[in-house]
Amino acid sequence: MSLYMDRHDIPGLTAEEVAMGHLRDLELQDKYGVKFLTYWFDDTACTGFCLVEAPSKETVEVVHQGAHGLIPTNIIEVNAGVVKQFLGKIEEPPPGEPWVETAFRAIVFSDIEGSTTMTQRLGDARAMEVLRTHDAIVRDALGALGGSEVKHTGDGIMASFSSAVAATECAIAIQRKLDLYNAQGRTTPLRVRVGISAGEPVTESDDLFGAAVQMASRICDYAEPGCICVSSVVRDISIGKGFLFSDRGEVALKGFGEPVRLYEVGWREAQGSPLVSV
Numbered sequence: 001m002s003l004y005m006d007r008h009d010i011p012g013l014t015a016e017e018v019a020m021g022h023l024r025d026l027e028l029q030d031k032y033g034v035k036f037l038t039y040w041f042d043d044t045a046c047t048g049f050c051l052v053e054a055p056s057k058e059t060v061e062v063v064h065q066g067a068h069g070l071i072p073t074n075i076i077e078v079n080a081g082v083v084k085q086f087l088g089k090i091e092e093p094p095p096g097e098p099w100v101e102t103a104f105r106a107i108v109f110s111d112i113e114g115s116t117t118m119t120q121r122l123g124d125a126r127a128m129e130v131l132r133t134h135d136a137i138v139r140d141a142l143g144a145l146g147g148s149e150v151k152h153t154g155d156g157i158m159a160s161f162s163s164a165v166a167a168t169e170c171a172i173a174i175q176r177k178l179d180l181y182n183a184q185g186r187t188t189p190l191r192v193r194v195g196i197s198a199g200e201p202v203t204e205s206d207d208l209f210g211a212a213v214q215m216a217s218r219i220c221d222y223a224e225p226g227c228i229c230v231s232s233v234v235r236d237i238s239i240g241k242g243f244l245f246s247d248r249g250e251v252a253l254k255g256f257g258e259p260v261r262l263y264e265v266g267w268r269e270a271q272g273s274p275l276v277s278v
Contacts, residue, residue: 001035001053001054001055002053002055002056002077003052003077003078003079003080004051004053004054004060004075004076004078005050005051005052005075005078006050006060006072006073006074006075006076007047007048007049007072007074007075008047008048008049008050008073009045009046009047009073010047010048010070013041013046013047013048014043014046015041015043018041018048020068021048021064021067021068022036022050024068025050025052025063025067028063028066028067029063032054032059032062032063033055034052034053034055034059034060035054036050037051037052037053038050038051039051048070057075057077060072061075104200105160105161105198105200105208106164106168106196106197106198106234107158107159107160107199107201107208107213107215107216108147108158108161108167108170108171108195108196109153109157109195109196109216109217109219109220110134110138110174110192110194111156111192111193111195111221112130112131112156112190112191113192113225115155116155126188130188130190131155133181133190134156134157134178134192135152135157137174137177137178137181138157138159139157141170141174141177142159142170144173145167145169145170145173146161146162146163146166147159147161147166147167147170148161151207156192156220158213158216160201164196164198164238165238165241167196168196168228168230168234168265171228171265172228172243172267174192174194175194175267176268178191178192178226179268191225191226192225192226193221193223193224193225193226194220194227194228195216195218195219195222195228195230196216196219196228196229196230196234197216197230197234198231198234198237199212200212201213214255214256215231215253215256215260218253218254218255218256219231219260221254222251222253222262223264227264227265228264228267229248229263229264229265230245230263230264230265231260231263232260232261232263234263235263243265243266244269245263245265245266246263246264246266247261247263248261248263248264249261250262
């Protein structure tokens with residue numbers, strides 16, 4: 001098996017079309033003995049790229065022809081070591097979700113209910129034990145679903161994802177793990193609110209800044225303890241992925257001039273990915 005990268009130059013090509021084409025490639029790959037590893041899309045040039053293990057260039061072209069008819073403009077053989085050295089971890093995009101190589105990020109904030117009051121009531125040492133439990137649950141979910149911790153906020157964690165669907169699945173996993181934790185008769189239940197937004201934040205000094213970050217933080221502030229609230233962008237991207245969203249209407253968020261429509265995620269009922277199971 002050799003490693004190939006192909007290029008599709010198609011005027012008017014969209015991220016959604018590339019995502020659906022990748023799905024069809026995955027459906028046919030076993031028949032032809034190939035493995036599609038990942039793909040990228042340049043929305044400015046309307047160009048898609050695929051990274052695939054295959055017996056030959058011709059086999060790659062045959063699979064594309066049979067799957068969707070989008071024939072590559074060019075196919076080149078690449079060195080696996082060079083690719084891994086350049087890309088690091090080869091990331092497989094969520095099937096069917098548009099995957100564009102931009103600064104797009106889904107931003108997740110968690111926040112522990114009443115952390116200051118809890119510290120006063122329990123004392124520093126006991127409150128730190130509760131905080132460490134929160135941190136472990138959130139970090140386990142981030143690790144399972146491909147999230148990156150940006151920073152600890154003192155009573156919560158800020159994280160980022162390249163996929164809005166994975167961010168939502170992570171929030172569901174967090175709430176389900178917390179639900180199990182609290183069901184064990186804890187004297188101090190751990191209730192956490194989660195807010196998610198998406199956009200193209202600015203990266204500087206290993207931190208993220210911008211409207212998407214500010215909105216996720218404000219959404220988290222708005223959410224009730226034990227709830228997940230998301231922006232309309234996150235909800236729109238996640239349609240058809242097995243999530244249940246309740247429209248919370250337009251909400252005035254601090255620092256935003258216009259009301260923002262928010263949705264609550266029904267995390268107890270969500271189907272989502274098997275990874276959200278606990």
